[in-house]
Amino acid sequence: MRTQLSFTPLSEIETELLAVLAADTQTSKSSDAKPEPALLTADAAVLAAAKAVLASGEFQAGANETMLLHAPAGLAAKRLLMVGLGKQAKVTTHSVRSAAGTAVRFIKPRGIREIVFGLPEGDSQTFPHAASVRAAVEGAFVGDFDSDTYRSDRKDQSTHSFTLAAPAAADKAALQAAVAEAIIIGESQNFTRSLVNEPGNKLTPTILGQRAAEMASEVGLGWEVHSTEKLRELKMGAFWSVSQGSAEPPALIVLRYEPKGVTDGPVLGLVGKGITFDSGGISIKPADKMEEMKTDMSGGAAMLGAMRAIALLKPKVRVLCVVCAAENMPSGTAQKPGDVQTAMPFTADKPGKTIEIINTDAEGRLVLADGLTYARQLGATHLIDAATLTGACVVALGHVNAGAFSNDDETFAKFNAALAVSGEKFWRLPLGEEYAEMIKSDIGDIKNTGGRWGGAITAAEFLKVFVEDTPWIHLDIAGLAWSEDSKPYIAKGPSGVAVRSILEWVRSF
Numbered sequence: 473m474r475t476q477l478s479f480t481p482l483s484e485i486e487t488e489l490l491a492v493l494a495a496d497t498q499t500s501k502s503s504d505a506k507p508e509p510a511l512l513t514a515d516a517a518v519l520a521a522a523k524a525v526l527a528s529g530e531f532q533a534g535a536n537e538t539m540l541l542h543a544p545a546g547l548a549a550k551r552l553l554m555v556g557l558g559k560q561a562k563v564t565t566h567s568v569r570s571a572a573g574t575a576v577r578f579i580k581p582r583g584i585r586e587i588v589f590g591l592p593e594g595d596s597q598t599f600p601h602a603a604s605v606r607a608a609v610e611g612a613f614v615g616d617f618d619s620d621t622y623r624s625d626r627k628d629q630s631t632h633s634f635t636l637a638a639p640a641a642a643d644k645a646a647l648q649a650a651v652a653e654a655i656i657i658g659e660s661q662n663f664t665r666s667l668v669n670e671p672g673n674k675l676t677p678t679i680l681g682q683r684a685a686e687m688a689s690e691v692g693l694g695w696e697v698h699s700t701e702k703l704r705e706l707k708m709g710a711f712w713s714v715s716q717g718s719a720e721p722p723a724l725i726v727l728r729y730e731p732k733g734v735t736d737g738p739v740l741g742l743v744g745k746g747i748t749f750d751s752g753g754i755s756i757k758p759a760d761k762m763e764e765m766k767t768d769m770s771g772g773a774a775m776l777g778a779m780r781a782i783a784l785l786k787p788k789v790r791v792l793c794v795v796c797a798a799e800n801m802p803s804g805t806a807q808k809p810g811d812v813q814t815a816m817p818f819t820a821d822k823p824g825k826t827i828e829i830i831n832t833d834a835e836g837r838l839v840l841a842d843g844l845t846y847a848r849q850l851g852a853t854h855l856i857d858a859a860t861l862t863g864a865c866v867v868a869l870g871h872v873n874a875g876a877f878s879n880d881d882e883t884f885a886k887f888n889a890a891l892a893v894s895g896e897k898f899w900r901l902p903l904g905e906e907y908a909e910m911i912k913s914d915i916g917d918i919k920n921t922g923g924r925w926g927g928a929i930t931a932a933e934f935l936k937v938f939v940e941d942t943p944w945i946h947l948d949i950a951g952l953a954w955s956e957d958s959k960p961y962i963a964k965g966p967s968g969v970a971v972r973s974i975l976e977w978v979r980s981f
């Protein structure tokens with residue numbers, strides 16, 4: 473998608489379609505108060521072209537509501553599309569992100585390939601120019617993605633050209649920089665989505681490793697991809713136990729971002745769950761919806777997408793990434809409930825912790841245990857992990873918020889600040905000694921499930937055993953990695969959740 477800026481007045485731009493944002497300015501809460509849609513532009517010709525339809529009440533400027541006018545009088549554009557942002561008092565830059573996605577998804581099935589998107593004009597508090605540009609371009613890239621990769625009748629409906637129309641008085645260099653940044657972020661999120669979209673037979677652990685290596689070479693990251701032998705050498709007994717039942721070998725993916733001249737300060741460790749298919753293993757899952765378990769590498773894919781963006785945006789902090797990829801399958805060589813596994817030791821002189829396997833379907837925490845230990849061994853001073861870890865997290869928060877956990881308030885505060893930029897929704901859940909008690913084992917150190925109640929939390933407590941005192945954030949994205957319904961601004965399927973938030977967290981160091 474070609475992306476550029478224009479500083480020509482909206483009414484003079486020749487284009488297939490001009491999109492203009494609108495907000496509902498009605499402030500009365502009385503039940504008979506009608507919406508008062510207003511376009512967020514000062515262009516007199518655009519306002520005149522839209523006047524009649526705005527007065528008609530047919531378009532209320534609700535969030536992601538659209539209204540199309542053909543041959544708008546007085547405009548050089550062939551079509552005028554109004555996109556609603558919702559109630560003016562609630563509008564944020566994130567509303568602009570969705571609106572841009574909505575505009576792109578509006579034109580796609582209509583065979584329109586180019587769009588001019590008018591940046592919202594209004595008070596600079598709500599719409600700081602650079603932030604609006606960034607949100608709009610990210611939203612456009614995310615909106616342009618579709619998941620029908622393997623359809624023989626697939627029609628290429630991709631948007632060819634996205635132009636942002638900004639006021640002539642805007643700071644051109646700042647906006648150009650915002651465009652360049654947003655392209656990187658939008659493309660990185662889509663990179664993650666394309667990985668999550670792949671079925672288990674097309675994206676085995678080995679192939680995920682190859683895709684990570686290709687990406688890393690392209691953007692100039694250091695990389696290594698290991699398999700069984702390295703797991704043995706590092707004594708990654710927990711990780712290995714998950715892969716032992718599969719004919720597909722595991723992949724231990726390590727990426728390194730080492731900016732020139734940065735030799736001290738924090739080393740951020742990004743750790744991702746990369747289960748390319750989760751059948752549950754011997755504790756096999758029911759057949760209903762099992763196909764969705766091809767997405768069980770979403771946390772790992774999010775880390776790879778974030779690393780891509782990091783490599784291109786070049787923050788001044790060292791980052792390493794560990795993705796533990798395996799297939800969780802039942803077979804004659806699979807691990808069994810009751811088995812005891814020994815996790816990777818942090819130092820050679822201390823033994824690894826022993827884990828009683830209660831349920832082979834609680835495999836994510838097993839691969840992450842060794843991944844977190846390895847990231848610490850490689851020098852990570854701060855950890856963040858992402859995983860489609862528990863159904864319990866989906867029960868708790870639905871498909872609206874992802875779960876977040878942390879053992880360090882200061883580190884988590886940075887993540888919260890990152891959310892304000894990314895526009896993503898995470899909700900912090902508690903940790904605590906009482907929960908840790910629930911995963912004590914009689915035969916070994918800990919067991920891999922803590923029973924039915926508080927399942928997202930006991931899973932987080934399991935991971936906490938392996939991060940020890942390292943400041944750490946755990947993201948449980950089980951409910952948000954895959955969307956069953958399409959929204960006006962994003963296709964159904966893989967969401968790419970967490971990429972933007974992890975990136976902003978990294979950039980805050």
Ligand code: BES
Pocket residue numbers: 750752768831833834835836860861862863864866920921922927950951
């Ligand atoms: N990958 C699943 C969690 C999951 C569920 C992801 C739904 C996406 C949507 C995970 O490996 C799993 O099976 N967790 C079990 C843990 C249980 C056995 C303690 C679960 O949540 O049921």
Ligand code: MN
Pocket residue numbers: 750752832833834835836
């Ligand atoms: Mn599982």
Ligand code: ZN
Pocket residue numbers: 747750768833835836860861
């Ligand atoms: Zn899983």
